Amino acid sequence: MNEQFFDFVSIQLSKDNKDSLYVQLYGALRELILQGKLSHGYLLPPVRKFAAFLTVNPGTVVNAYKLLEQNGYIFSRAGSGSYVAEIHDQVLAEAEQTVFETDMEAFAETLADSIAPIANDCIDLASITPDPEMVPIEDFKSVLIEVIDRDKGYAFTYQEGQGYYPLREAISLYLKPQGVNSIPENMQIISGAQQGIDIVAKALLRYGDYVFTESPTYPGAIAAFRSRGAKIIEISMEEDGINIAELEQKLRSFRPKLLYVMPNIQNPTGWSYSLNKRSRLMSLARYYDAIVLEDDYISELNFSNSSLAPLKAIDRDGRGIYLKSFSKLFMPGLRLAFLVTPPHLANTIMSVKHHSDISTAGLTQRAFDLYLRKGVWDKHIASVRNLYAERYQATLDAISRYLPEVTCHSPHGGLTCWLELPKGLSAEKIVQQARDKKVLLTAGTAFFPRRPIDSYLRISFAVADCDKIKQGIQTLGEVIQEQIYRI
Amino acid sequence: MNEQFFDFVSIQLSKDNKDSLYVQLYGALRELILQGKLSHGYLLPPVRKFAAFLTVNPGTVVNAYKLLEQNGYIFSRAGSGSYVAEIHDQVLAEAEQTVFETDMEAFAETLADSIAPIANDCIDLASITPDPEMVPIEDFKSVLIEVIDRDKGYAFTYQEGQGYYPLREAISLYLKPQGVNSIPENMQIISGAQQGIDIVAKALLRYGDYVFTESPTYPGAIAAFRSRGAKIIEISMEEDGINIAELEQKLRSFRPKLLYVMPNIQNPTGWSYSLNKRSRLMSLARYYDAIVLEDDYISELNFSNSSLAPLKAIDRDGRGIYLKSFSKLFMPGLRLAFLVTPPHLANTIMSVKHHSDISTAGLTQRAFDLYLRKGVWDKHIASVRNLYAERYQATLDAISRYLPEVTCHSPHGGLTCWLELPKGLSAEKIVQQARDKKVLLTAGTAFFPRRPIDSYLRISFAVADCDKIKQGIQTLGEVIQEQIYRI
Structure with a gap:
């Protein structure tokens, strides 16, 4: 065996694996890079030779190199080959993005959920569309x-x-x-x-x-x-x-x-x-x-x-x-x-x-x-501000009263509060349970562009009045208590 | 010299050329393919060897191959290399597209022209926006x-x-x-x-x-x-x-x-x-x-x-x-x-x-x-139809009377006619000269997605009334006569 391939003897690719060969090769090389076995500046083998060594098509190696490059693990220099890049662990984790196409269908599904009609007997702390009555x-x-x-x-x-x-x-x-x-x-x-x-x-x-x-x-x-x-x-x-x-x-x-x-x-x-x-x-x-x-x-x-x-x-x-x-x-x-x-x-x-x-x-x-x-615009905004300032205060008051376990940095304004749940609680589960009790909230997961994080909630005070806000947050507090009790 | 490169001895690349090396190489290979010197199924040399032979970076060869593939001259088989594709002359000419990015700036320029205010003393046979009076x-x-x-x-x-x-x-x-x-x-x-x-x-x-x-x-x-x-x-x-x-x-x-x-x-x-x-x-x-x-x-x-x-x-x-x-x-x-x-x-x-x-x-x-x-919509459309049917007829009449040299297949309807100019005339030049005589028309060039063809005119009857249409087309006839005279 060519000594060039000593570093890669551990790589095992299989057609029976659920991942395609190039994804397997990508994973194996990524692993070697993250473990430091292939360090910064290491020259990767030429495509055809590496493919021959692995008994795969050169296309497999090309695709694996491409994915490694897209995710920042290696870089190519025209005319001299592909090298292992300098690794910032944290940065690399961010750059990871194996889904390159927009998943339109998935987006459409969440969308369909979000515009589903709201039952009248619910307290809506989800919608951020202002009240039609205020137009x-x-x-x-x-x-x-x-x-x-x-x-x-x-x-x-x-x-x-x-x-x-x-x-x-x-x-x-x-x-x-x-x-x-x-x-x-x-x-x-x-x-x-x-x-x-x-x-x-x-x-x-x-x-x-x-x-x-x-x-x-x-x-x-x-x-x-x-x-x-x-x-x-x-x-x-x-x-x-x-x-x-x-x-x-x-x-x-x-x-x-x-x-x-x-x-x-x-x-x-x-x-x-x-x-x-x-x-x-x-x-x-x-x-x-x-x-x-x-x-x-x-x-x-x-x-x-x-x-x-x-x-x-x-x-x-x-x-x-x-x-x-x-x-x-x-x-x-x-x-x-x-x-x-x-x-x-x-x-x-x-x-x-x-x-x-x-x-x-x-x-x-x-x-x-x-x-x-x-000047009608300025007049309108002033009246809207007054109304929302009241609801804003009512929301903060209810949060500190009914949600002692939750972390909430007061917002500077707007129509929403952002809550961090105690460790171990799932925001999506809480949203579901609050919905069963007729309180609508938004889980924070959709607001994270890459990895959904399931420990935040968004509460909106755009639609509900002060009494409803208080009532809704009280119910949310009960749901959270139940969940904490179960951990 | 490796016999593999006999076919390529004619290729001369130069850094002094205004085109970059890969574009030169692309052109040279394209030429060989179109001349039939590299026929369907021909296996092109591996990148690195070819680059060494040409004394260029492998990246240059990679980019030239990429462009050839994008334009349909070659295809790659993973694991076995790049081959010359079967050539449909006509099809290939169409696929040629060296500008891959949208030229936004150029588009913006034509746009700025098209919304330039129209002088009141002009006959507008260009705009296809219906008359504000008809709303x-x-x-x-x-x-x-x-x-x-x-x-x-x-x-x-x-x-x-x-x-x-x-x-x-x-x-x-x-x-x-x-x-x-x-x-x-x-x-x-x-x-x-x-x-x-x-x-x-x-x-x-x-x-x-x-x-x-x-x-x-x-x-x-x-x-x-x-x-x-x-x-x-x-x-x-x-x-x-x-x-x-x-x-x-x-x-x-x-x-x-x-x-x-x-x-x-x-x-x-x-x-x-x-x-x-x-x-x-x-x-x-x-x-x-x-x-x-x-x-x-x-x-x-x-x-x-x-x-x-x-x-x-x-x-x-x-x-x-x-x-x-x-x-x-x-x-x-x-x-x-x-x-x-x-x-x-x-x-x-x-x-x-x-x-x-x-x-x-x-x-x-x-x-x-x-x-x-x-039902107000149906009523509105009926009245608009009557008005435009008259203008349509006036336009066709004026074309057959004043533009005998022009080819015009009657449109089935709409707001415009499409005219083919006699050989040797430039539509853009005629639009310019008509504009000098206060008649606004549209050159057909912008309607061709790939290679602008400069021998068509579009006449619109959306804005001008029947008299203006007649007058405008008469002026256009004079402009065309002058141009024919000059050929």
Whole structure:
């Protein structure tokens, strides 16, 4: 035997194994690398010779090498072969991603669950869609009529690709006090925040590119990135924002094109970034040349004392994209949001918007423009804030009273609380049992992009009133007690 | 020298060449294959040896082989190497695609041109957006108000993922007389036809997959497919539909996941498929296991004697997806369309819609539902048809009078005519010169997915009235005469 293969005598591949040969070979080589038997810089054998030694097709070796490379275990140098890479254990565990295709069917199933009709006798602490009762119907109806009478047929023809110009102007004015310098030319009107994420993914990510997200993060973003064939690397969220050390380490290893973050009232945790972490994040993005997509999910509902300026306000070199939905707290069914882009991306974003759905409905844009300019929007938000501030307080009070075993860092605002369960409890099981007692909650598993973690719960106070909130959390406390008792 | 390389002594690679080494090698090998010097089944040399012979990096050879394979010149067998493929000259020329990434910037530029404001003193034979004057404003305003008063806040909250159920029901009823059996469960409401194409592309195409389109075809579809990283294979359009022999030959070679067609009043030609071609297309799709996306662009404006049943009406095994915009002839700015999908794709399509933009605006859906149910839609379409039938006739008359040198197969309807210029004339030049004389037209180049062909013009009669049409086409005739004179 060629001495070249001494290191590989332990490898046993079998056609009877449930895994295909290349996956077996991948696993065996990965094992040798992780055990340190093949160390950093080790030159792997040439494909054909290795295949002959293993008595498999060269294609098997090629595929195993490919998977090892995709997962960061080896790297290739053109013309000289494949080498074992330097190993950061933690980083490698993250990069592991054997499912490369989006599992659309699985996503569709969770979706079907999530839109199942809610029985009327339940306490809904799951939905984050605001109460239909709170929609300012008459105000909006009157701007709609005003716009139709004013613009006639033009209210119904195609809009400019970037969106109705006066609306882009009105939004620029609205953003000024928050330190965001935008002009209508760098703004793109879109059909809701989800479309913003999808469009940015299309504009920046190619198949196989890396994108970084917080962990946990918004599942809609995970789905949009996966659908692009992008690989998601997750960075832990802490109470004061993303883990910066982890971010830096992973930036060194993966060089992503895009960082997707929610610096203000993060979804699902409700936490916000400290000033220090904001500026560190932007510096790192600059150094590693990544674009930062900032999803301003719900900062109008800030119940903390600190003011939350957008990252975009400290974007010095045009690498921040600011995404905001106006309709979340207003009329989710309106499907209206916008992106503020760096000037050099404005054209690309517009062309992606164009081949996604041409343009956002003109009537809505015109009506909302009037709504903003008349100041009705500010009035509406103020009243919504008051209502949710009460529910927010009621939720925190009930949690500290009825859920003593649970860890909850108070959110800075928003519509939800993020709870960590005591060790040994399964969030999915608790959600199920609470549902049997007619309380609806959300398990945290769906918010983790890679490995579902089953020890978090999300409680929403968007729909239930203060009494219902208290009652629902009390029931949840009983369910948790029962479970603890059983451990 | 190893005799293995006798066949390659003519290859000269140079670092001073503007093309990179692998592109040069690709070109040289391609040349040898096309000249028949390397025939079908020829085993190409192993990468490393070949690289040593050429004194280049193995990576260069790998990349050249990759490109040859992507373009169909060679194929690899795992474990035994790369072989020269069987050559269908015509097919190979089609498969050539050296630009693999979507050129977003270029697309954005053409886009910026196309939405540039139109001077008022021009005759617009370019735009296919119906006249804002024709929008039934008062009718729609009254259904909007009725819906808001009826549904209150519910008109503004999230809609079900597939769309407002009663609207899906109303559309199913509307489709029945056309032979399309749909149920609300297999229908997806979307924000315009462009989004439909984008969603189907996302649901079915992975990076590198093949998709077939007619040639010429709708540029928005080209952009959506490119953005998925799909490779487009084009099939010629004939007056009675797609070229079936060419379709079959290419199906054998490429095995696409998706065929995108417009069997009724094709965009841009205005031609429709014969019954025979419709059924042949569906049989071939069945045999080669491809999904057919049928874009029913504008069949309401059928000015021919034959009735145009959708392909979906003869879809026996659930491989047809029917796409229709309701807003094209009504209110383009409404952004409302739908897909009828095979049952096995309904969930996937819904999940793709969900991560594209959650759902289509609810208010619009509810208003349009009422509009359909009240029969106002049918009334509107009848009046639009009468108007456009006149303009259609005026356009054909003017073409036969003022453009004797041009070939024009009468379209079956729609809003446009497709003209073939006499040999030697450039469509883009003529568009430019017509523009100087204040007549706006569209050059056909953008409608060809792969190689722009510069000998077609599209004339639209969507915006100009009969007099303007006549006047515009007369001017076009003068421009063409001048050009012929110069040849």
